[in-house]
Amino acid sequence: MSDHEYTPKSKAGKWFNDRLPLLTLGAHLTDYPTPKNLNYWWTFGGILTFCLMTQIVTGIILAMHYVAHADLAFASIEHIMRDVNYGWLIRYIHSNGASMFFLAVYIHIFRSLFYGSYKSPREVIWIIGLLIYLLMMAAAFMGYVLPWGQMSFWGATVITNLFSAIPLVGDSITTWLWGAYSVDNPTLNRFFSLHYLIPFLILGLVVLHIWALHVPGNNNPVGIDIKKPSKDTVPFHPYITIKDAFALLMFMIIFAGFVFFVPNVLGHSDNYIPANPMVTPAHIVPEWYLLPFYAILRSVPDKLGGVILMFSAIFILFVLPWLDTSKVRSAVFRPLYRQFFWILVIDVLMLGYVGAMPAEGIYLVLARVGTVYYFLHFIVVMPVVGYLEKTDPVPMSISEPVLSGGVKPSLARKINDKV
Amino acid sequence: MSKEEKKVNRRDFLFTATYTVGAVGVGAVIWPMIDQMNPDKAQKALATTEVDISNIEPGKSITVLWRGKPVFLKRRTQDEIAEARAVNLDDLPDPQKDEDRVKEGKDEWLVMLGVCTHLGCVPLKDKGDFNGWFCPCHGSHYDVSGRIRKGPAPTNMEIPKFEFVDSNTIKIG
Numbered sequence: 001m002s003d004h005e006y007t008p009k010s011k012a013g014k015w016f017n018d019r020l021p022l023l024t025l026g027a028h029l030t031d032y033p034t035p036k037n038l039n040y041w042w043t044f045g046g047i048l049t050f051c052l053m054t055q056i057v058t059g060i061i062l063a064m065h066y067v068a069h070a071d072l073a074f075a076s077i078e079h080i081m082r083d084v085n086y087g088w089l090i091r092y093i094h095s096n097g098a099s100m101f102f103l104a105v106y107i108h109i110f111r112s113l114f115y116g117s118y119k120s121p122r123e124v125i126w127i128i129g130l131l132i133y134l135l136m137m138a139a140a141f142m143g144y145v146l147p148w149g150q151m152s153f154w155g156a157t158v159i160t161n162l163f164s165a166i167p168l169v170g171d172s173i174t175t176w177l178w179g180a181y182s183v184d185n186p187t188l189n190r191f192f193s194l195h196y197l198i199p200f201l202i203l204g205l206v207v208l209h210i211w212a213l214h215v216p217g218n219n220n221p222v223g224i225d226i227k228k229p230s231k232d233t234v235p236f237h238p239y240i241t242i243k244d245a246f247a248l249l250m251f252m253i254i255f256a257g258f259v260f261f262v263p264n265v266l267g268h269s270d271n272y273i274p275a276n277p278m279v280t281p282a283h284i285v286p287e288w289y290l291l292p293f294y295a296i297l298r299s300v301p302d303k304l305g306g307v308i309l310m311f312s313a314i315f316i317l318f319v320l321p322w323l324d325t326s327k328v329r330s331a332v333f334r335p336l337y338r339q340f341f342w343i344l345v346i347d348v349l350m351l352g353y354v355g356a357m358p359a360e361g362i363y364l365v366l367a368r369v370g371t372v373y374y375f376l377h378f379i380v381v382m383p384v385v386g387y388l389e390k391t392d393p394v395p396m397s398i399s400e401p402v403l404s405g406g407v408k409p410s411l412a413r414k415i416n417d418k419v
Numbered sequence: 420m421s422k423e424e425k426k427v428n429r430r431d432f433l434f435t436a437t438y439t440v441g442a443v444g445v446g447a448v449i450w451p452m453i454d455q456m457n458p459d460k461a462q463k464a465l466a467t468t469e470v471d472i473s474n475i476e477p478g479k480s481i482t483v484l485w486r487g488k489p490v491f492l493k494r495r496t497q498d499e500i501a502e503a504r505a506v507n508l509d510d511l512p513d514p515q516k517d518e519d520r521v522k523e524g525k526d527e528w529l530v531m532l533g534v535c536t537h538l539g540c541v542p543l544k545d546k547g548d549f550n551g552w553f554c555p556c557h558g559s560h561y562d563v564s565g566r567i568r569k570g571p572a573p574t575n576m577e578i579p580k581f582e583f584v585d586s587n588t589i590k591i592g
Contacts, residue, residue, distance in 0.1 A: 154540065158556065161539040176453075180462045182487035182539075190456065278482060278489050280540040284556050298557055303537055303573045359558055 028214075033233035034240050035220035037398050041115075042218070043247030044108040050248055051101040052206065056199050058094040066146065068192035070185035073148035074274045092263040098140050099266045100255050102289035105133060114341055116329030117219040123321040125212040130317055132205045139198040140287065142191040149271030150281050156183045156191070158284060162297075165307040182277060222398055223330025232398040283358065291355030292348050296374070298359040299367035309371065316378050323378055325386030333392040340381050347373050462486075467592035469584065472528070480544060482533055485591045489533035489541050490579060491552075492589065495563065500526055502550065503564040513574045517564040520578055530581050530589060531565045537572035552576070 006027040008014045017023040065084050067076040080087035109129070112118050118126035145156045160177050164170040179186030217228050226232040234240070258266070266288060270281045286294050296313050300306035316323075331338040351370040357363040468485045472492060475481055480493035495503075503517040521529060533541050533552075540556035547553030547560035549568045554561075559570030566575040581591045 154556075158538040158540065161537075164539075176457050178458075179456050180458050180487055184462075184487045186456075186459070186462065277484065277487055278541065280555060282555050284540065298571075301571050303571055306571065 030235065030237045031229075032214060032236040033217065033228035033230075034236050035218050035226055035232060035398055036234045036239070037220050037222060038218065038240065038243070039221055040243075040247055041107070041111040042220075043244050044104050044111065046244035047104045047248055047251050048101070048108060049206065050251075051097060051104055052199065052202060054097050055094065055101060056203070058090050058097065059196070059199065061090050062094055063196065066192075068146070068189050070148060070188050070275070073146060073188060077147045089259070092259045095267065096255065096258045096263060098143065099258070099287070099289065100251070101136065102140070104251070105136065106289070109133070110345060113344075114331045114338075115219055115221060116223050116324070116326070116331065118321050119324060119326075119329050120321065121216045122213075122219060125209060126321060127318055128205055128209045128212060130314075132202055132209065134314065135198050135202050135205070137290065139195060139202070140289070142195040142198070144271075144287060145188065145191050146195065147271060148188060148275045150273040150275060150279075151268045151271040151284070153183060153275035153277065154280055154284050155286060156187065159286075160187075162307050162310075165304045167304070219329065220398060221330060221332060222395060223328065223332070224394055224398070226398055285356050288352065288356070291353075292351035293355075295351040295355035295367045296371045298355070299364065299371045313371075313374060316375070320378065320382070323382045325383050326389065326391070327386075328391045328394060333394050334385075334389060335392060336389040337385050340377060340385060343373070344377050347377070467590055470589045470591065471587060472589055473587040477527065483591075485579065490591055491529070491531055491533040491544070491565075491576075493529040493544075495527050495529055497527075499550075499563045503562065506562065506564075506566075510568075512567050515566060515575055517566075520564055520566075520575070522583065525583060528589070529565060530578065530591065532577040532579055534576065535559055535572055536567065536574045536576060537570070542576070 006017075006024045008017050008023050013023055062080065065076065065080045065087060067073060077091070080091050082088075084090075112126065112129070141155070141159060145152045160174055160183060163177060164174045166173060175181065177187070178184065179190060217226070220226070229235075268285065273281075285291070293310050293313055297306045297310040300309055326334060326337065328334055331341055347370050350366060351374065354363045354367045354370065359367070465486055468483060468490075470481075470483050470492060472481075472494070475492065475494045477494050478496045478499070480491055482489045482491055484490070500517070506517075508514040508516065518526075520531070521527075535542050535554040535556065537554065537557055537559050540554050542552035542554040542559070542561060544552055547568075549560050549562040551563045551565065551568075552561040553559070554570070554572065557571050559572035560568045561572075561576060562568050564575075565578075567573070579591055581589055584590050
């Protein structure tokens with residue numbers, strides 16, 4: 001929080017601010033001292049805020065034309081695409097927007113993993129972020145069901161059936177989720193209701209996410225604690241706002257590329273076939289952003305085991321701040337961890353690839369190897385490397401590497417000396 | 420506060436009673452909100468389906484929709500029945516005799532939910548390693564009696580409640 005007291009200049013502003021200190025909040029957000037060495041990986045918070053607003057605005061518009069009924073949903077999507085003025089544009093922004101949202105969130109999460117942003121004192125920011133990610137997956141899944149095509153229907157069937165793996169009460173829970181004895185009209189109806197609700201829950205969590213961020217302040221590429229405000233920081237506006245705006249423009253160019261040139265490349269053509277409860281498509285695949293988890297699910301030859309492992313893959317991230325034993329935050333100064341970080345990136349990409357392939361032969365082998373490594377990384381590599389690794393010297397301050405062009409060993413201290 | 424005053428007194432009783440009544444009240448409000456999501460009367464009303472089976476030749480099968488789910492009705496040949504009964508029960512992940520999956524005296528009629536017990540896809544007929552069904556989603560193989568033989572599915576395909584209304588009609592549900 002900024003230390004100075006803010007007083008509005010105008011009399012009316014002062015009158016209002018005394019009653020509701022919105023102007024103080026605005027001043028805090030404007031002056032918020034930010035590390036001056038933030039690189040472009042730090043612009044994805046702003047990009048994600050843009051993605052959320054895009055999904056909410058286009059979603060509200062689509063809901064004006066969409067009909068959440070099993071007999072009418074598919075036709076109403078075609079109605080949006082063909083009849084509604086600019087309906088094709090709004091829908092393609094919304095459907096590709098979901099993919100862009102996940103692209104940005106994955107970069108944001110891996111940024112955090114590389115620079116140790118999840119570590120003390122930022123554990124709560126990390127956990128709120130993971131809750132947002134979970135809600136994003138729920139929203140994306142339910143949104144994908146709404147067009148009521150073949151992939152919608154069978155995706156919904158497979159995912160809701162995951163709950164039937166729960167011993168004793170599994171079948172009752174699944175029936176309860178469906179509101180019928182299979183995925184049917186009641187399922188579609190409630191998914192629409194929840195799909196509309198979740199973005200606003202996410203919005204609330206984003207406020208908490210940013211609030212929690214503003215208590216310790218941003219982490220930075222060097223990963224050391226800084227005094228704020230000081231010569232190591234710059235005000236959020238205009239320094240960070242202009243950098244975020246530039247990155248957002250670059251992001252929007254890619255976004256527009258998908259929307260205008262290849263709007264269906266990330267979707268599955270089977271979803272342009274109306275839902276048919278009698279025929280399952282030959283290859284059921286989820287959207288690309290869920291593929292690594294799908295690969296983990298399929299790598300286990302046991303129903304309950306696969307479901308447990310898939311959910312564990314997400315929930316293990318919640319305890320990450322306590323699995324990482326390293327005193328140094330940024331991987332820039334962690335030569336060993338840095339290599340494992342990139343292996344993890346490759347591992348997750350590989351899991352995503354095999355998740356899209358049939359679960360047989362070499363793909364099944366790769367999925368199993370990838371799954372084992374995924375868990376090894378968090379359960380074994382993170383704690384052990386933190387103990388064994390000889391970290392590089394960490395600079396005294398941000399200004400040092402920025403102004404001198406590199407880390408001077410004479411000025412640097414070893415983190416081991418500090419603790 | 421002295422020790423005597425720490426024992427249960429009138430105020431503690433009032434607090435506990437208030438919390439208890441409050442919890443019951445909250446539960447009474449929440450339950451309707453949860454139960455409304457269970458299948459409604461219109462869904463339950465679709466609980467039975469009658470199927471005409473007079474046109475099905477031996478070795479052929481049809482698929483009908485019951486409660487939104489496909490049901491396979493297969494008229495098996497004598498060879499297929501013999502094959503199903505020759506299986507050693509120890510080879511089955513979910514051991515069940517073929518005799519227990521059909522109505523006595525109507526051995527040729529296999530009536531079962533065409534729903535893979537893994538994650539609910541519809542298996543394809545005459546496919547897989549066991550001359551029965553194969554689920555394309557995650558690779559479960561079922562035999563000619565609809566019993567799971569290989570793959571991630573935990574149990575055999577489910578036999579719904581059904582009866583022969585007459586020799587040409589089956590009532591499912």
